[in-house]
Amino acid sequence: MSLTRRDLLQIYHAALAAVQGEICTRQILSDYDSGRPVAVIAMGKAASSMMLGAITALGDIFDKGLLITKEGHCDKQLQGMKNIECLESAHPVPDQRSVCAGQALLEFMAVRPAQQDFIFLISGGASSLVEVLPDGLYLEDLQKVNQWLLGSGWSITAMNRVRKSLSCIKGGRLAQRLTGRRVNCLMISDVPDNSPDVIGSGFLSPDISDESQSENIPEWIKKLPKAPPAPLLGDACFNTINIHIVAKLEDAMQAAKKRAMTLGYDVYLHEDLITCDAQLAGQKLVRTLCDGEFGLHVWGGETTVCLPENPGQGGRNQQLALAAAVELAGMEAHYFLAAGTDGSDGPTQAAGALVDGHTLQRGIQAGFNVQQTLASANAGEFLQASGDLIVTGPTGTNVMDLILAIKQPVV
Numbered sequence: 304m305s306l307t308r309r310d311l312l313q314i315y316h317a318a319l320a321a322v323q324g325e326i327c328t329r330q331i332l333s334d335y336d337s338g339r340p341v342a343v344i345a346m347g348k349a350a351s352s353m354m355l356g357a358i359t360a361l362g363d364i365f366d367k368g369l370l371i372t373k374e375g376h377c378d379k380q381l382q383g384m385k386n387i388e389c390l391e392s393a394h395p396v397p398d399q400r401s402v403c404a405g406q407a408l409l410e411f412m413a414v415r416p417a418q419q420d421f422i423f424l425i426s427g428g429a430s431s432l433v434e435v436l437p438d439g440l441y442l443e444d445l446q447k448v449n450q451w452l453l454g455s456g457w458s459i460t461a462m463n464r465v466r467k468s469l470s471c472i473k474g475g476r477l478a479q480r481l482t483g484r485r486v487n488c489l490m491i492s493d494v495p496d497n498s499p500d501v502i503g504s505g506f507l508s509p510d511i512s513d514e515s516q517s518e519n520i521p522e523w524i525k526k527l528p529k530a531p532p533a534p535l536l537g538d539a540c541f542n543t544i545n546i547h548i549v550a551k552l553e554d555a556m557q558a559a560k561k562r563a564m565t566l567g568y569d570v571y572l573h574e575d576l577i578t579c580d581a582q583l584a585g586q587k588l589v590r591t592l593c594d595g596e597f598g599l600h601v602w603g604g605e606t607t608v609c610l611p612e613n614p615g616q617g618g619r620n621q622q623l624a625l626a627a628a629v630e631l632a633g634m635e636a637h638y639f640l641a642a643g644t645d646g647s648d649g650p651t652q653a654a655g656a657l658v659d660g661h662t663l664q665r666g667i668q669a670g671f672n673v674q675q676t677l678a679s680a681n682a683g684e685f686l687q688a689s690g691d692l693i694v695t696g697p698t699g700t701n702v703m704d705l706i707l708a709i710k711q712p713v714v
Contacts, residue, residue: 307636307638307709307711308638308657308659310563310566310568310709311638311640311657311707311709312640312657312693313562313566314559314562314563314566314599314707315559315640315642315693315705315707316695317558317559317561317562318555318556318558318559318562318644318705319555319644319695319698319700320558321550321554321555321557321558322491322550322551322554322555322558322644322700322702323352323550323698323699323700324349324350324351324352324353324355324356324424324426324491324549324550324699324700325352325353325355325356325359325699326356327353327356327489327491327549327550327700328352328353328354328355328356328357328360328424328489328549329356329357329359329360330356330549331360331489331547331549332356332357332360332361332422332489333360335360335361335422335487336364337364337420337485338364339364339418339419339420340364340365340366340419341361341364341365341366341419341420341421341422342366342367342368342369342411342415342419342420342421342422343357343358343361343365343367343368343369343421343422343423343424344368344369344370344408344411344412344421344422344423344424345357345368345369345370345371345372345423345424345425346370346371346372346408346423346424346425346426346429346432346433346503346506347371347372347424347425347426347427347428347429347432347491347503347701348372348373348376348394348426348427348428348645348647348697348701349372349424349426349427349491349645349698349699349700349701350370350371350372350376350377350424350426351370351372351376351377351378351381351697351699352378352699352700353424353426353489353491354368354370354378354381354387354424355378355380355381357422357424361422365386366386366419367386367387367411367415368384368386368387368388369387369388369390369407369408369411370387370388370389370390371390371391371392371404371407371408371429371432371433372389372390372391372392372428372432373391373392373393373394373428373432373647373697374391374392374393374394375391375697376391376697377389377391388407388411390403390404390407392404392431392432392433393431393432394428394431394432395428395431395449395453395649395650396431396446396449396450396453397431397432397434397442397445397446397449398442398446399442401431401432401433401434402434402435402436402442404432404433404434405433405434405435405436405472406435408433408435408472408477409435409472409480412480412481419484420484420485420486420487421481421484421485421486421487422486422487422488422489423486423487423488423489423506423507424488424489424490425488425489425490425491425502425503425506425507426490426491426493426502426503426700426701427491427492427493427494427502427503427645427701428493428503428645428701429502429503429504429506430463430466430473430503430504431449433472434470434472435470435471435472436469436470436471437469437470437471437528437529437530437531438528439528440469440527440528444469444527445469448465448466448469448524448527449466451521451524452465452466453610454608454609454610454614455607455609456580456607456608456609457607458495458578458607459493459494459495459501459605460494460495460498460501460512461512463494463501463504463505463512464510464512465520465524466504467504467505467510467530467533468529468530469527469529469530470504470530471530471531472506473503473504473505473506473530474500474504474505474509474510474530474533475500475505475506475507475508475509475510475533475534475538475540475541476506476530476531476533476534477506477507478506478507478508478534478538478540478541478544479534479538479540481507481540481543481544482539482540482543483543484543485543486507486543486544486545487545487547488507488544488545488546488547489547489549490502490503490546490547490548490549491548491549491550491551491700491701491702492548492550492551492552492702492703493605493644493645493701493702493703494605494703495576495578495604495605495703497548497551498511498512499546499548500512507541507544507546508541508546509533509534509535509536509537509538509541510533511536550700550702551702552603552604552644552702552703552705553603554702555603555644555702555705556572556601556603556705557572559599559601559705559707560572560599560601563598563599563601568598568599568709569596569597569598569599570598570599570600570601571595571596571598571599571600571601572601573591573600573601573602575602576603576604576605577602577603577604577605577606577704577706578604578605578606578607579606579607580606580607580608580609581606581607581608581619581620581622581623581626582608582622582623582626582677583626584606584623584626584706585622585623585624585625585626585627585628585629585630585641586626586627586629586630588602588623588627588639588706588708589627589630589631589637589639589708590630592637592639592708592710593630593634593637593710595710596710597710597711597712598709598710599707599708599709600707600708600709600710601705601706601707602705602706602707603703603704603705603706604703604704604706605619605703605704606619606620606622606623606704607619608622608649608680610680611678611679611680613679614679614680614681615676615679615680615681615682615683615684616651616681616682616683616684617648617649617651617680617681617682617683617684617686618643618647618648618649618650618651618653618655618683619648619649619704620641620642620643620648620654620655620656620704621641621648621649621651621653621655621656621682621683621686621692622677622680622682623641623655623706624639624640624641624655624656624657624658624682624686624691625656625658625662625673625676625677625682625685625686626677627639627641627658627708628658628659628662628663628666628673628689628691629663629673629677631658631659631660631662631663632660632662632663632664633660634659634660635660635713636660636710636711636712636713636714637659637660637708637709637710637711638657638658638659638708638709639657639658639659639706639707639708640655640656640657640658640693640705640706640707640708641655641656641704641705641706642654642655642656642657642693642695642704642705643655643701643703643704644698644700644701644702644703644704644705645697645698645700645701646695646696646697646698647697648683649683651683652694653683653686653687653692653693653694654693654694654695654698655692655693655704656682656686656691656692656693657691657693658686658689658691659691662686662689662691663689665688665689665690665691666685666686666688666689669685669688669689670688671684671685671688673685
C-alpha cells in the first residue's frame with residue numbers, strides 16, 4: 304500500500320475516533336447526578352458504544368438498560384450483563400424484529416417506577432430498527448414503503464417525514480408516553496442541520512420539517528393507514544425532555560483536518576454538505592480536486608442513489624467512489640476516499656472505498672464495464688475486484704459520510 308493511501312486511511316480513522324459513541328457519551332454524562340437510579344434506552348447503529356459510555360459514566364445509579372441496534376452491532380460485553388436487555392434488529396428495511404423491538408421498548412418504559420428518570424441514547428438507523436405500527440398498517444406495507452424510499456433519491460429529511468406519518472412512536476409520539484417524566488436524550492447526528500426531529504425520525508421531538516415533497520408521495524402510500532396526530536411544538540410532553548447532540552459530522556471533519564496537518568498536509572475544508580446524486584457528486588468533486596490546491600480536501604454529507612429495478616451490490620459511497628475513479632483514470636498522485644462513518648454503506652459489509660488513478664484499469668482488467676456497473680448500482684463488485692473497498696466493521700458512531708481526497712504534485 305502506498306504511503307498516501309495509508310495516510311488517507313489514518314485520517315479517516317482519526318475522524319471516526321473523534322465521534323466515537325462511547326467516548327462522547329461518557330464525557331457528557333460524567334457529571335450527571337440524578338440522585339436516584341436511572342433507566343437507559345439506547346437505539347441505533349451506535350447504541351452499543353453509547354451504552355458502554357453511559358455505564359461507565361453513571362456507575363451505581365445505572366439501574367436498567369434496553370439496547371436496540373443493527374444485527375451484528377451488539378457488543379458481546381453488553382450481552383453478558385443481567386441488567387441490560389439487548390436486541391438486534393433490521394436495517395435498512397424493518398422486519399418483524401423491528402416490530403418486536405417496538406413492543407419491547409413500550410414494555411420497558413411501562414414497568415419503570417413512576418419517579419424514575421430516563422436517559423435515551425439515539426443514533427442513526429433507529430428509524431428502521433424500532434417500530435410500533437398504527438392500526439390497519441401491516442409490516443409488509445411498511446417494508447414496501449421503505450424499499451421505495453431507499454431507491455427514491457429523496458433526502459433523509461423527506462424520507463423520515465413519511466416514516467413519521469406511519470409510526471406510533473416517531474414524530475414525537477414516544478414523548479407523549481413520557482409526559483411528566485424527566486428525560487435526558489443524547490444523540491449522535493447523522494442528518495443535515497443536526498435536527499433532533501430528523502435523527503431516528505424524531506422519537507422525542509416535534510415534527511418541524513416542511514411538507515415540500517409531500518405532493519411527490521405516490522398515491523398508494525398516501526392511502527395507507529396513518530398514525531394518530533403527532534404532538535405539536537409547545538406540547539407539554541416536551542417540557543421535561545432535554546436533548547443534547549454529542550457528536551456530529553463537523554466534529555469528524557475537524558478531526559480529519561487535525562490529523563492531516565500532523566502528517567504534513569495543507570488542508571481545505573469544504574463546508575457545503577454534499578447531498579446530490581452520488582454519481583454526479585463523484586464527478587464534480589474530482590473536478591474540484593483537480594482545480595484545487597495541493598493537499599487534503601475534506602467534504603461531508605450524504606448523497607442519494609436512484610436505484611434501478613434490480614440493483615447490484617453497493618451503496619452510495621461506493622457509487623460515488625467509482626464515479627470519481629472514472630474521472631481520476633490515468634492520473635498520478637490523486638487519491639479519493641468516500642466512506643460512511645458507521646462502517647456500512649448500503650446493504651453491504653463495506654464502509655466505502657478508496658480509489659486512485661489506476662482503479663478503473665484494475666476493474667476493467669477484472670472483466671467489468673464501468674458504465675454498466677454504475678447504471679446497475681453494482682459499484683461494490685467492481686471495487687472489490689479492483690481492491691479498493693474499505694471494511695471497518697461497526698464503528699460505534701454514525702455522523703453521515705466523509706469524503707477525503709489528496710492531491711499531490713506529480714514527481
